[in-house]
Structure formats: C-alpha cells, structure tokens
Amino acid sequence: MDFELNEEQRLLQESVGRMLAGAYDPDRRKRYASEPGGFSRAIWHTYAELGLLGLPFEEKHGGIGGGAVETMIVMESFGRVLALDPYLASVVLSGGFIRLGGGDVVQSTILPRIASGEMLMAFAHAERQSRYDLADIAMTARKDGSHVVLDGEKTLVLGGDSADQLIVSARLSGARRDSSGIGLFLVGAAADGVTRRGYPTIDGRRAAEIAFSGVRVAADAVIGEPGNAFPLIEHIADHAIAALCAEAVGAMQALHDNTVEYLKTRKQFGVPIGNFQVLQHRAAEMLIALEQARSMALFAAMMADDADPAARRQAMSAAKVQIGRSGRFIGQQAIQLHGGIGMTMDYSAGHYFKRLTAIDTMFGDADHHLARLARSGGLAAA
Amino acid sequence: MDLRFTPEEIAFRDEARAFMQKALPAPIRDKMIEGRRLVKDDLVTWQRILNAKGWAVPHWPVQWGGAGWSAVELYLFRDEMQQAPAPEPLPFGVNMVGPVIIAFGNDAQKKRFLPRIANLDDWWCQGFSEPEAGSDLAAVKTTARRGGDHYIVNGQKTWTTLAQYADWIFCLVRTDPSAKKQQGISFLLIDMKTPGVTVRPIQTFDGGHEINEVFFDDVRVPAENLVGEENKGWDYAKFLLGNERSGIARIGISKARLRRLKELAALATSGDKPLIADERFRMKIAAIEVELKALEMTQLRVLSRERNGHDSKPDPASSILKLKGSELQQAISELLLEVAGPYALPDQMPHDEAERWNEPPVGPEWAATLAPHYFNWRKASIYGGSNEIQKNIIAKAILGL
Ligand SMILES: Cc1cc2nc3c(=O)[nH]c(=O)nc-3n(C[C@H](O)[C@H](O)[C@H](O)COP(=O)(O)OP(=O)(O)OC[C@H]3O[C@@H](n4cnc5c(N)ncnc54)[C@H](O)[C@@H]3O)c2cc1C
Numbered sequence: 001m002d003f004e005l006n007e008e009q010r011l012l013q014e015s016v017g018r019m020l021a022g023a024y025d026p027d028r029r030k031r032y033a034s035e036p037g038g039f040s041r042a043i044w045h046t047y048a049e050l051g052l053l054g055l056p057f058e059e060k061h062g063g064i065g066g067g068a069v070e071t072m073i074v075m076e077s078f079g080r081v082l083a084l085d086p087y088l089a090s091v092v093l094s095g096g097f098i099r100l101g102g103g104d105v106v107q108s109t110i111l112p113r114i115a116s117g118e119m120l121m122a123f124a125h126a127e128r129q130s131r132y133d134l135a136d137i138a139m140t141a142r143k144d145g146s147h148v149v150l151d152g153e154k155t156l157v158l159g160g161d162s163a164d165q166l167i168v169s170a171r172l173s174g175a176r177r178d179s180s181g182i183g184l185f186l187v188g189a190a191a192d193g194v195t196r197r198g199y200p201t202i203d204g205r206r207a208a209e210i211a212f213s214g215v216r217v218a219a220d221a222v223i224g225e226p227g228n229a230f231p232l233i234e235h236i237a238d239h240a241i242a243a244l245c246a247e248a249v250g251a252m253q254a255l256h257d258n259t260v261e262y263l264k265t266r267k268q269f270g271v272p273i274g275n276f277q278v279l280q281h282r283a284a285e286m287l288i289a290l291e292q293a294r295s296m297a298l299f300a301a302m303m304a305d306d307a308d309p310a311a312r313r314q315a316m317s318a319a320k321v322q323i324g325r326s327g328r329f330i331g332q333q334a335i336q337l338h339g340g341i342g343m344t345m346d347y348s349a350g351h352y353f354k355r356l357t358a359i360d361t362m363f364g365d366a367d368h369h370l371a372r373l374a375r376s377g378g379l380a381a382a
Numbered sequence: 383m384d385l386r387f388t389p390e391e392i393a394f395r396d397e398a399r400a401f402m403q404k405a406l407p408a409p410i411r412d413k414m415i416e417g418r419r420l421v422k423d424d425l426v427t428w429q430r431i432l433n434a435k436g437w438a439v440p441h442w443p444v445q446w447g448g449a450g451w452s453a454v455e456l457y458l459f460r461d462e463m464q465q466a467p468a469p470e471p472l473p474f475g476v477n478m479v480g481p482v483i484i485a486f487g488n489d490a491q492k493k494r495f496l497p498r499i500a501n502l503d504d505w506w507c508q509g510f511s512e513p514e515a516g517s518d519l520a521a522v523k524t525t526a527r528r529g530g531d532h533y534i535v536n537g538q539k540t541w542t543t544l545a546q547y548a549d550w551i552f553c554l555v556r557t558d559p560s561a562k563k564q565q566g567i568s569f570l571l572i573d574m575k576t577p578g579v580t581v582r583p584i585q586t587f588d589g590g591h592e593i594n595e596v597f598f599d600d601v602r603v604p605a606e607n608l609v610g611e612e613n614k615g616w617d618y619a620k621f622l623l624g625n626e627r628s629g630i631a632r633i634g635i636s637k638a639r640l641r642r643l644k645e646l647a648a649l650a651t652s653g654d655k656p657l658i659a660d661e662r663f664r665m666k667i668a669a670i671e672v673e674l675k676a677l678e679m680t681q682l683r684v685l686s687r688e689r690n691g692h693d694s695k696p697d698p699a700s701s702i703l704k705l706k707g708s709e710l711q712q713a714i715s716e717l718l719l720e721v722a723g724p725y726a727l728p729d730q731m732p733h734d735e736a737e738r739w740n741e742p743p744v745g746p747e748w749a750a751t752l753a754p755h756y757f758n759w760r761k762a763s764i765y766g767g768s769n770e771i772q773k774n775i776i777a778k779a780i781l782g783l
Contacts, residue, residue: 131652199729199730267514343586367720
C-alpha cells in the first residue's frame, strides 16, 4: 500500500487543480449556472482537451485508461471549486455502464464521443417510489419482435435535461422490488415518446423528470445482460458513490480551509475569533471529521472494483456513512463559525453546505447505508 | 410544589385552543403547516385578529393592553398559538421594543407607540448588529450626534430582519464616543421614512429574503425618540436580549413541527413501508420528543421562578432555553430533511414570497420546503446571541467561571 500519488497522478492533480482554479470563482460559477443546461460548455471542452472526459476509458476509445484513483483525484478537485459540470452523470455513470456493459459497437461509437465532449449522457434510474432502493423499478420494458418498448417515468435524473443520450433502467420481468428482471437500455433523449422537464437543484445544478411512453428501442441498444442488469447497476452506483465521496472531501477541505481562514481574520472583542478556545476545538473537530472522510474516500476508491461485490458494497456503504456525517458536521459548523455572513447567498460557505447536503441524498443517505451495512453484518465481519 | 396544571389552567388552555382553531384563517394555517413563506399581510391580519380579542400583547401591563394572565397562562397561550400553528407575532414590536418602552420610555412614547405596536400598525425592526459588532454588540459604531432638539445618525446596521417592511427601527447608537464601550450607547427610535435611511436586501443561502442592511446617512432623528437616558442604552439592550432569549425557545413551534414530521414520515415510503414504520426513525423522533419535554419542564420552572418574583431580571437560565430550543428546532429540521430523502434535491421553493408554484412539483409537494427550511434554520444558533455566546453566559453568570 502506498498513499503517495505517483508522478502521473500528481501531474493530473496539478493540471486539473490549476485549470479549475482559473476557470471557477463564485461569480463565474453563478454565470455558468445560468447557461443552458446549467454549466459551461466551454469548460466542458477544456475537460475534453485535458483528457478528463475519457479518463476511465481505454485508449482505443479515446480515453486514458485511468482507474478509481484517477477519478478520485479529479472529483476531489471538482469538489473544491464546486464545479457544476455533469461529469458524474456523463463520464462516471453513463460512461461506466457503457464501458462495463456495452457491446463492442456501442462502446466504439459512444465512448469516443463522450471523451471528446460531443455527447452528454445521463442515467435515468430512480423512480418516484424508489427512495434509495436501487432495485425498486416499476418502469416496464416489453419485447416487441426485435424491439423493446419502454413505458414509465424516471425522476431526479442528474444532468438529465442536457443529456443527448440516456441510459434507462426498466423491468422485463419480476415484481417491483425484485433485483432480477431489470434491463438497461440506451435511449436518445429526443426519441419519440420521451418527454422531459428540467429544473434546478438545491446545489445549483440541474436534474430532470423524464417520462417514456411507448418508446421503441432496437435490440442492439441493450446495455449489460437483459433481465440481469442489477449487478451492473450496483457496480456503477458504487463507482458513483466512490466519486461522490471524493468530491465531498474536496468540498469539505475547501470549506474547512475557508473557515479556519475566517477564524484568523474575523475580529470580535478586539481579537481574532480564532483566539477563543471553543472555536479552536470546533475547528479541530472539523478537521478530524474531514480526515476521517478523506480516509473513507480512499477506502471507497480502493474497493470500487473489488472482485467481491458484497465486500465492495459494504465498503461503499461505510464510506457513504462517513461522508454523510462528516459533511453534515463540517457544513453546519462552517456556517455557525461564520455567524451571520455564513447565512448569506453571496458567501461561499452556504453553497458548499448545500452541495454536501445534496451529496448525502444521492445513492442513499448516511442513515440508509448505516442500516444496510448493519444488516449485512457490519464491516468487521467482512 | 404541585406539578399538575390547575383545573383553571386547563380550562384556560382549552379556551385558547378553541380560539386558535376558530380564529386562525385557514390559508395562513396551511402556509404555516407547509412551511411556505408568509407575506407581510399574513402577520398583520393575524395580529389584528389577536388584538380584536384583546390578546395581542397579553404579557404587557393591563394598562397597555395586557391580559393580566399568570406566567403559566401566558405560557399556555403561546404554546397553543405556536401549535395551531399560527404565525408568531412580529417579535421586534411586541417582545422587544414594546417592553423596553414600557420599562424605560416616557409617557408620550408609551401613548404614541404601544397601541400601534399591539395592532401592528407600525412594523418594527431591530437595529442592533453591525458588520463589526455581532457577538461583540457593545462595539457598535453607528453614531448619533446631538444637535439641539435632534440627533444626526450615521452608520450601518446589518442582518436586520424584515427591515424591508419596517416603519420603525430601534437602534443602538453611540452617543458618547469617548466613553468606555458599553457606556456611550443610547437606545434610539428611528422612523424608516426619514431621509438618509436606505435598506439593502441580503439573500440568505436558502434563497429567502428576510435580512437586510440598513444605512444611515446624516439621518435627523428628533431627540424625543431617545428611550430613557442618554448613554444608558446598553442596560436597555441587556433587558431586551434577556426577553428575546426566552422567547426563542419556541417549544410550541417544535411541537407543531414534530407533528408535521410524523405526518410526513407516514406519507414517505421506504421500500414497501412508510418511513414511520421504521423503528430506527421512530427512535430518532422519540429522542427529540424526550428533549423537548425536558425543555418544556425547564421553561415552566423558569416561569414559576419568575412569577414567584425572586427578582424581575430575566433568569440566566433563559440562555438554556435559547440554546436547547434552537438545537431542537434544528434537529427537527434535519429529520424533516431526511423524510424528504432524495426529494430534498429539487430547488423549487418560490423565492419570492408572493410567488406560488406555477409548475407541478417534482416529487411530493410537501417535500419542496424541507431543504430550504433546514438550511434557513441554521440561523437559530446564530441570532439572538449565538449558542457559543449563550454558553459563555452560562459559564460566567450561572457557574461563576
Ligand atoms: C437570520 C438572521 C437574522 C438576524 N436578525 C437580526 C436583527 O433583526 N437585528 C439585529 O440586530 N441582528 C440580527 N441578526 C444578527 C445576529 O444577532 C448576529 O449574527 C449574531 O449576534 C452573531 O454576530 P456575527 O454574525 O457578527 O458573528 P460573529 O460575532 O463574528 O461570530 C462568529 C462566530 O464566532 C463565535 N464567537 C464570537 N465571539 C465569541 C466568543 N467570545 N466566544 C466564543 N465564540 C465566539 C460566534 O458564536 C460565531 O460562531 C440576525 C442574524 C441572522 C443570521
């Protein structure tokens, strides 16, 4: 085991960090958020030029063959600046499905286009009733000759309103919450029978409600094993969790840095408020929460492709618990230690807090994962 | 010691409850339950209903509209009002400046301001905090220079709640720049329409607009608007803040939010069961209920001690009420956020208070306000003297450390 980044990883971290520091500041972020889709296409193209959009893909698909550690490095950098771009939706989730579940033709037609920034994708999976249960899928997929016909509604599709192509889960057989019987399908966002409604999310990004009514997809548009896609869904959801953990760590780090800086500069009673021991201890507790979170983000990256899916899932649950708790603590305390200014929209702390709150609600909150982990026997038993 | 409410107190509570049910307009009640933003009119309407009944300022002396109730009756009344749930009467008038004028103002001021406060004819705001004077409130820099029969006020206040609607602002201003910090401060009433007063909105990060900056640029204030004595403002401010703290426990509001929490947890499903069927979730709610009951008993103990008149100063235990009360409000808002689950994500709370949803909600409509509510309530541990400052007060004033 070696916690030091190697030379290439360090270069990646530096170049991404430098580029983002130049591209993002609070004013520009606000401006990007009001562009169509809620992010800057120009920055998206810069990501493409740096190879970030093909980071996890093989070279033959326009990628650079990075692994979970590389994704972690990039996501953490995004977290620091609260990047708005639909990287998780397009590259980690959709790219992940195609990379691990797409046929040769699908891979070679789509992955290079994601990598080049020409194509945006989103994963349409959650449904109104499903809460945090990945298997809770009511949307149907009916075979019709060589086609499949999709009917149903998807909710909270991250980046769903700017996506060109969607990866959609639907049920070929089984009861609503069965893990078997689920398939994944590639659907054009503009296909007949697809309607979507985009909206802003609390973290300044965008998502969409998407309805599918008699949408016909060809047999070659299937991702993974039809009717048995659930293990793949879990695997890619785990990639997303690992990526979100890294992003959250970046956000927590930036928020903590900022808070410590504020303690040093804000004066009350004639002294910097950082002189008050209770605030020193609070900042120390925040640092402990941050370091615990960072360690679990590393653990998540380490386990993201573990050969044992049960161990992998437990690891992701554990990481998501820690991230959720640390994020909540650091977010709340950052606001508290800033006093009134922390409550304002014009100041950055609230935006970090909102993103950390949003991350907790994605792919299961801390409570959900704690229960899951406990049900599975807990980590020590693993 | 008799730990039960008397039959008279119970009868009183029932009467208050019946009144709330009958008199609170349904649209206002629904907004309160759903956590939608209130408009100015909602507060004015409700205050005038209360005033017509003679219950607008029950805690004031009878001469000025008070109801002559005991401390327990006052508590029961507030609790019923909060549980209804009815809007809280705008605190800046009835709980802050009103009692200060009653205690320290002159007759002319009492006659001029008190009836208009009770009827919410005048909307008051609180001009205490400044950019450099938050926790260290005595560091206020806004100056009031006496010139004949008026003061000239210059400076800036900030975080001023609902100043956008205000007719009047009560301010801590520095009248003696050479005196020691606490000693050169006066308590001044300023008409917001006076030339030189400017209000600039501050948006909170949940998207709402409830706080503002207020600027004073050579504002001429008649000297008759000084409350009490010049340079004694700090004493009045301490009196006011003690009152503010006990009002801030808001136990009835927490009860109403807990009721809402349970209703929503019965609507939200997790798997094939409502969330409320999940024992872990019920335990989280119960843990808060335990703390809230304890706080309610503490509140009653404080009231009983005040009634038995050990002294007329606010009890230092009011810091406990503020601290615990705000923590519980925040804890409840966290559980409400958890009930929303993934539907905390859409940003669909109308930011403008007059605005209604004009698109169908994403997910259940009830979920839309829960994340903004959670974010917004972070303020409760900051204002009214931050929770860190409350602990300092407990350590010093109660523990003598
Ligand atoms: C939503 C909202 C509404 C408000 N409405 C009003 C209003 O209507 N009128 C008005 O006058 N004011 C209002 N306030 C202001 C409020 O009273 C101040 O924000 C509060 O007093 C804290 O001051 P500050 O914001 O300057 O923070 P600071 O005093 O700078 O505090 C920053 C942090 O340092 C901590 N700290 C400071 N001193 C100490 C110490 N000695 N020991 C330990 N910790 C310390 C604080 O607890 C806080 O965590 C409002 C504030 C908010 C957020």
